[in-house]
Amino acid sequence: RAFAPQNLQPPSVYRYGILYAKPSYTAIRHRSPRFDVEYRTNRHGFRGGDYDFPKPPGVKRVLLLGDSFTWGWGVPDGKTYGDLIEAGLSAKGRKAQVVNLGLVGMGLSIQEYLYRRLGTLFDPDAVVVAFISNDLDYDFFQRKEDHQASAQDVVERVETGRSLVRRLPAYAWLCQHSHLFALLRLRVSALVLDAGRAHLDAAHAVKGDLERRARQQKEGIKTFDALIDHVCGRGGLVVVLDTDDYLSRFTEVHGHLKGRAKASPRCLR
16 A cells, blocks of 8 residues: 555446446445545446436437546546536426446447447437547457457456456455555556557557558448447437547548538537
């Protein structure tokens, strides 16, 4: 604690086909040198209002997709941007519910998968995608088909070890109270990152791999199109929140989305 204090973070569980949703109805304390906040999760293991299906009559729903920015990393309950959107709409007399499906460290393809697996059940009128530059980068080592066999073997072995550790009776308590356990989690995570480092370097174009960079953007366009087509096919609206102008770093993706928005402003903004 004195010489190497670690961030004490909430535990993760396996739900909805992914490993990063939080336990339902849980008060989670998240401590770091920069903040000390408590999160409360709803019945689905996410933050925000405890809304269920079907959608109430006369109510509009906004569904948020994204990573830690949307989840609200280090932000207390009631202060995430989803909470602020809902409060702003309510202040204007709008009957609206904001459903936050943000998860820490989620790539764009996982966000789209979560929308299809769970988000559609909320029957959203609008879907907001908060885009961060690493959302496409994460896809490179979260998708199994993008791994080299040797790297994927390492990732699978580490994930097997993680699944065993998660079964410890005191796992959740250790995540939030033990600095030594937090240090162990950090080391295990480093193994996963090392296994996918070549893919991340290529995604960032650190090594000048233009072919990989082009493939990354192609996959990003494909994922965006799948999400947009599904939402618009249900009569909804997609809003891409370009956080800190990150999209400009992906010229092909940016140009494609601008073209679609110009052609169908009622579908994409």
